Amino acid sequence: MKKEQIKKMIEIALSQLAYSYTPYSDFKVGAALLGKNGRIYTGCNIENAAYTPTNCAERTAFFKAVSEGVKEFDAICIVGGKGGVVTEYAPPCGVCRQVMMEFCDPETFQIILAVDAKHYDIYTLKEMLPKGFGPSNLTE
Numbered sequence: 001m002k003k004e005q006i007k008k009m010i011e012i013a014l015s016q017l018a019y020s021y022t023p024y025s026d027f028k029v030g031a032a033l034l035g036k037n038g039r040i041y042t043g044c045n046i047e048n049a050a051y052t053p054t055n056c057a058e059r060t061a062f063f064k065a066v067s068e069g070v071k072e073f074d075a076i077c078i079v080g081g082k083g084g085v086v087t088e089y090a091p092p093c094g095v096c097r098q099v100m101m102e103f104c105d106p107e108t109f110q111i112i113l114a115v116d117a118k119h120y121d122i123y124t125l126k127e128m129l130p131k132g133f134g135p136s137n138l139t140e
């Protein structure tokens with residue numbers, strides 16, 4: 001990925017922290033998901049008084065895209081921190097990794113974990129979810 005595109009995704013993910021709804025944990029997460037169509041789908045985490053209905057930022061972004069007919073993706077950028085202050089990486093939870101597995105090629109899908117536009121690392125989905133279960137397991 002080009003550095004400029006990475007920077008743009010980090011800035012968009014950071015901008016989503018403002019929309020994060022977290023009255024219970026105060027842990028704010030923002031995501032920017034890059035479709036193969038070149039569009040970026042945003043997401044924030046949305047908590048709930050019953051706790052379990054909480055939706056992660058990553059899944060908000062995926063579900064927004066899929067609900068608009070977009071099912072192919074190249075990369076996601078994730079940022080997060082208590083009070084919306086990002087001091088370290090916020091890795092995706094297992095449920096979000098599994099949703100990525102549904103729509104993304106584990107060998108090529110890039111997961112950008114960032115603190116700011118200068119401090120980030122990139123992992124493939126395969127690195128973050130080794131031996132994952134996906135759609136191909138049902139057909140092959």
Ligand SMILES: O=c1ccn([C@H]2C[C@H](O)[C@@H](CO)O2)c(=O)[nH]1
Nearest residue numbers: 025027029045056057092093096
């Ligand atoms: O992959 C993750 C993991 C956690 N969270 C959110 C859910 C909850 O609102 C808060 C604390 O778990 O962080 C995300 O948005 N993405």
Ligand SMILES: [Zn+2]
Nearest residue numbers: 056092093096
């Ligand atoms: Zn998650």
